[in-house]
Amino acid sequence: MKWKKLLAATLALGISAVVMAGCGSDKAASNGEKALVIGDTTFNSSNEEPDVNPHNAYAGWACIRYGIGETLIKYSDKMELQPWLATKWENVDEFTWKFTLRDDVTFSSGRKMDAAAVKQCLEHLIANNKRAAQDLKIAAIEANGQELIIKTTEPRPALLNYLGDPYGCIIDVDAGFEQGIVAGTGPYIATDIKTDDHLVLKKNEHYWGGTPKLDKITIRTITDGNTLSSALQSGEVQAAYGMAYESYPLFKNDKYNISQISTSRCFFGKMNFDPDSVCADPAVRQAIAMGIDKENFVAKLLDGNGFPANGVFPAGPAFGGDKVKAEKFDLDGAKKVLEAAGWVDTDGDGIREKNGKKLVIKWLTYPSRQELPLLAESAQATLKEIGMQVEINNTADNNQVVKDTKAWDVYAMANVQAPTGDPEYWFTVFATSNATKNQGKYRSARLDALENQLSREFDPAKRAQLALDMQQVVLDDHAFVFCSFLKMSMISKANVKNYTSHACDYYQVTADLDVE
Known part of the structure; x- marks a missing residue:
């Protein structure tokens, strides 16, 4: 498949990116690509995030945080529901919901995102994730072009809220799940992952929301707070999530940005x-x-x-x-x-x-x-x-x-x-x-x-x-x-732009994330 070939072609590049993460470059990798390294204390198996497959435990948090996957619904910082991959929806009756999907979205595998693909994704989700099956209570799904109809086994007034959960990231099931990597609709494509160590991302050149500003992002798992603090100060990483609060005074100066909510x-x-x-x-x-x-x-x-x-x-x-x-x-x-x-x-x-x-x-x-x-x-x-x-x-x-x-x-x-x-x-x-x-x-x-x-x-x-x-x-x-x-706080070097905290604790990596 196209996706599997892409993975094989980029694997060596992904591994080399992790090695380069320790070089301390704030702006670019040695080959001229615009790159960013983020240290994260929480991307690990202890938090049930062993990979980025949203159908696996709580790995959807990594999928949505790191710009790989997107959901039908998203949340504002006031936790209000907003359109995302779905442009609108209608509660037809207490058992039936009708969604209109965006018509300009392709998965990173190259497949068009239509109702049939979303149906396949949601059916795979509820077959493999007990929590999602219990939350959504889906009885049947109908797909017709860009129109998706979900019927539930009982009245489900919170269905929209649940569809914005990270497990609801819409992925191309046909692209597979090798290494826990999936093909989503987001601005970045996962190319390499090692549980409890690193994740390597490359920009999605065909992202429906515009061309991402960074060529490459490496997420490094750093569970020790002191190590993360030292890595940010030295430039080994240029942004950090999950920093120990005792370290915050070190970064309250014009060399760093702190986004807090x-x-x-x-x-x-x-x-x-x-x-x-x-x-x-x-x-x-x-x-x-x-x-x-x-x-x-x-x-x-x-x-x-x-x-x-x-x-x-x-x-x-x-x-x-x-x-x-x-x-x-x-x-x-x-x-x-x-x-x-x-x-x-x-x-x-x-x-x-x-x-x-x-x-x-x-x-x-x-x-x-x-x-x-x-x-x-x-x-x-x-x-x-x-x-x-x-x-x-x-x-x-x-x-x-x-x-x-x-x-x-x-x-x-x-x-x-x-x-x-x-x-x-x-x-x-x-x-x-x-x-x-x-x-x-x-x-x-x-x-x-x-x-x-x-x-x-x-x-x-x-x-x-x-x-x-x-x-x-x-x-x-x-x-x-x-x-x-x-x-919730996220800290970055002053030249890192749009690394922003959100009330829901998602949406960490976006197409606007940049290094100047």
């Missing part, structure tokens, strides 16, 4: 409801929620680059995270909760026991989000004051460890809570009984019933109220503890 990305901990976990005890969960000093974490360890979390979502009219009731930091109150539940320190070592069992919290987290280990240490210090011993497992193998419910009690992670601009996403990923990432096996009949209503409710005001009610359920059960929302 508030997002719904949240540091939060999910509780383990396995009967053998100490978190199966409601009093322990409540005490943990009361024993984490969110204000201090944001002020000192995030250096103000965020704000304390109350509920699942940030404050504001869209999701109302400020309208729900959550536990406040209260060490004395937490001690009383534990004592009332029978957790007492009988041997005087500072750690409480109950029925001969020590109050030891196995805290699982991972290093690629630079401040998660700091959150673990902060929680370890304050929870010790109420008689809990926190044992931290900070590992890049988090996705395997979390599968073993005997190996953890609290799993602290970072997540964009509303990446589709709709609240339903978070609950069906993390909290409902059949949620794809409910590894702690939390169960709430009340929450499931509310989700059943939300999934069928088209009225925006009623959806907002249901989202509030659902937040309160998980907060009352202390099933999760929400610590902080982050300001």
Whole structure:
């Protein structure tokens, strides 16, 4: 196939680009091409991004971030829905949606993007990605020229929001998935990838949105924050994503650009409801929620680059995270909760026991989000004051460890809570009984019933109220503890233009990205 031949022809070039990444050139590769190297702490298997195939786990984030794939719908920085590969849409009835597709788009493989190609892509997606199949609930797809009709198995008011999810990147299925590389419609073409190491991109000369300004981009996986900081200062990379906040003062000068925006990305901990976990005890969960000093974490360890979390979502009219009731930091109150539940320190070592069992919290987290280990240490210090011993497992193998419910009690992670601009996403990923990432096996009949209503409710005001009610359920059960929302920042050399943060945390590489 044309795409496979292109891949073979550019493979050697891609490998050489990675070698050249360490040369420190801010503007061009040695062969005169206009090039850029981006260091990224999050492009790795630990974040379920082993490649750029949007149908594989969460690899769609890499596909859309790095300008390879595009979706039918995109989001503004106010998280409003906007046309992208689809020019317009119509909700024909509660089960039927009709889309008109752009007529000037070709995949990087050379194939025209028409409704038949989109149908093939979406059918492959739901056959291979459990989360997408659960979200979209597609019963049938009809294709006629540039008109696409999607029929769902049940009313799906959030279908448009879900179609903008990174897994919804429209790709040419016929081009294949070799090395986890796909043919998308975006401004750049992936030519080489090595999981947890690098991705090489070349510009798409036939991009429908105009000729990209850069010839080549290399994404380097650099999971250590200090290494990333040094690489940006030395010029080994010219832009960085996921920089540790403690390094920001080094780049607050006229040699660098910092693009920052508030997002719904949240540091939060999910509780383990396995009967053998100490978190199966409601009093322990409540005490943990009361024993984490969110204000201090944001002020000192995030250096103000965020704000304390109350509920699942940030404050504001869209999701109302400020309208729900959550536990406040209260060490004395937490001690009383534990004592009332029978957790007492009988041997005087500072750690409480109950029925001969020590109050030891196995805290699982991972290093690629630079401040998660700091959150673990902060929680370890304050929870010790109420008689809990926190044992931290900070590992890049988090996705395997979390599968073993005997190996953890609290799993602290970072997540964009509303990446589709709709609240339903978070609950069906993390909290409902059949949620794809409910590894702690939390169960709430009340929450499931509310989700059943939300999934069928088209009225925006009623959806907002249901989202509030659902937040309160998980907060009352202390099933999760929400610590902080982050300001998303991207840093680049001053001569790098249009490297811009977005509220949804997508669209990092565009045709306008440039080096002067």
